[in-house]
Amino acid sequence: MEQEFASPILEAAVTELSRLPGIGRKTALRLALHILRRDENEGIALGDAIINLRKNIKYCSVCHNISEFDVCQICSSPKRDHGTVCVVENVRDVMSIENTGQYSGLYHVLGGVISPMDGIGPDMLQIDSLVERVKGGSLQEVILALGATMEGETTNFYIYRKLCGFENVKITQLARGVAVGNDIEYTDEITLGRSLLQRTLFSDTFKS
Amino acid sequence: MEQEFASPILEAAVTELSRLPGIGRKTALRLALHILRRDENEGIALGDAIINLRKNIKYCSVCHNISEFDVCQICSSPKRDHGTVCVVENVRDVMSIENTGQYSGLYHVLGGVISPMDGIGPDMLQIDSLVERVKGGSLQEVILALGATMEGETTNFYIYRKLCGFENVKITQLARGVAVGNDIEYTDEITLGRSLLQRTLFSDTFKS
Numbered sequence: 017m018e019q020e021f022a023s024p025i026l027e028a029a030v031t032e033l034s035r036l037p038g039i040g041r042k043t044a045l046r047l048a049l050h051i052l053r054r055d056e057n058e059g060i061a062l063g064d065a066i067i068n069l070r071k072n073i074k075y076c077s078v079c080h081n082i083s084e085f086d087v088c089q090i091c092s093s094p095k096r097d098h099g100t101v102c103v104v105e106n107v108r109d110v111m112s113i114e115n116t117g118q119y120s121g122l123y124h125v126l127g128g129v130i131s132p133m134d135g136i137g138p139d140m141l142q143i144d145s146l147v148e149r150v151k152g153g154s155l156q157e158v159i160l161a162l163g164a165t166m167e168g169e170t171t172n173f174y175i176y177r178k179l180c181g182f183e184n185v186k187i188t189q190l191a192r193g194v195a196v197g198n199d200i201e202y203t204d205e206i207t208l209g210r211s212l213l214q215r216t217l218f219s220d221t222f223k224s
Numbered sequence: 225m226e227q228e229f230a231s232p233i234l235e236a237a238v239t240e241l242s243r244l245p246g247i248g249r250k251t252a253l254r255l256a257l258h259i260l261r262r263d264e265n266e267g268i269a270l271g272d273a274i275i276n277l278r279k280n281i282k283y284c285s286v287c288h289n290i291s292e293f294d295v296c297q298i299c300s301s302p303k304r305d306h307g308t309v310c311v312v313e314n315v316r317d318v319m320s321i322e323n324t325g326q327y328s329g330l331y332h333v334l335g336g337v338i339s340p341m342d343g344i345g346p347d348m349l350q351i352d353s354l355v356e357r358v359k360g361g362s363l364q365e366v367i368l369a370l371g372a373t374m375e376g377e378t379t380n381f382y383i384y385r386k387l388c389g390f391e392n393v394k395i396t397q398l399a400r401g402v403a404v405g406n407d408i409e410y411t412d413e414i415t416l417g418r419s420l421l422q423r424t425l426f427s428d429t430f431k432s
Contacts, residue, residue: 023292029277032270037258043246049315050245051274052281052290059278062240063271066259069237070267073260082260084231107257 078149080125080142082107090122097121099156103146103175105129105163113161121159124149129167130174138174146175150182160189286357288333288350290315298330305329307364311354311383313337313371321369329367332357337375338382346382354383358390368397 026048033044051059075081076088083089090096100121104110110123126141150158158179162168172189179187193211194203234256241252259267283289284296291297298304308329312318318331334349358366366387370376380397387395401419402411
């Protein structure tokens with residue numbers, strides 16, 4: 017039996033909250049009652065922030081990252097290296113890479129990876145617009161930074177096939193290897209195998 | 225290191241969402257990105273519902289249940305038995321009891337239970353206003369419906385001491401016993417002991 021609520025206003029809030037991923041009606045009720053218990057301004061600030069988020073965030077027309085403007089701050093920054101594009105699956109990956117502080121190029125957000133099991137084909141991703149960017153001719157390098165999963169590797173390969181015809185553009189991918197902090201003994205064989213094959217000069221560790 | 229966000233709007237939404245209980249910054253980001261991916265109206269409906277909740281829900285001045293009016297629908301309903309008050313810990317307990325369909329009296333929401341460990345004393349709960357209601361003289365029965373926990377029992381006893389001076393008012397509490405559907409073998413000894421001491425006439429099962 018659906019739980020009955022004391023008021024339609026509470027009911028509406030619970031229904032809307034329970035549309036969020038991982039939040040059922042019980043959790044939604046707990047959240048709603050928490051909002052009620054706290055300061056009025058806090059609840060209103062939450063509501064306003066959500067409305068503002070939904071109304072004022074757009075997607076960058078160049079790289080498809082989230083943005084408050086038509087072209088995002090990264091794409092329009094003169095401080096970034098406009099000759100390098102890093103291809104990522106989603107907006108969160110952009111944040112992760114930005115947080116490393118190791119990258120100063122541009123991005124291209126695909127919006128997913130090719131996954132026939134989930135019904136996601138290449139035409140549902142921002143692959144054509146990536147090809148257009150490469151066609152533009154100002155790029156020197158495309159870094160494929162998709163996950164080391166079956167779907168990620170498939171997508172990497174698909175994009176590679178699309179782009180390998182363009183000379184003057186280097187196509188690279190993230191290094192695969194033993195994760196920093198991991199023991200050899202607990203590293204899976206495939207990763208260990210690849211990290212052996214793609215071993216690097218020890219002296220390179222001290223470079224840059 | 226605190227994660228950096230692509231936009232102050234997203235940052236604000238994540239900060240507000242992460243104030244909710246059980247939601248950290250990572251989950252808040254996941255929720256914010258989910259809201260961004262979905263239909264614009266859905267996100268705005270969520271924001272509006274939260275603001276509406278916080279602005280338009282008050283507490284009933286009689287029973288302290290949540291209400292859209294000064295006196296809640298239960299307290300102002302002529303269909304309810306105004307001679308019986310059921311004392312509960314919080315708003316959710318009112319919903320649980322309403323959902324049984326077995327109760328037609330009024331409520332009194334304490335707003336918590338006495339818990340010295342959490343620094344909650346009797347003066348922080350709606351106990352004085354309960355005493356006032358009993359003083360009013362129109363009540364025949366007060367049902368103590370607090371949890372069968374240490375804090376619940378302490379609060380039950382505290383309220384009993386406050387109210388036992390009023391004659392003509394019967395003070396009852398929820399039956400303690402073997403939960404419906406439970407095996408005897410897995411019922412704890414204290415519950416089993418109390419359910420033996422407070423055994424009921426088998427023929428009463430068929431009554432009412």
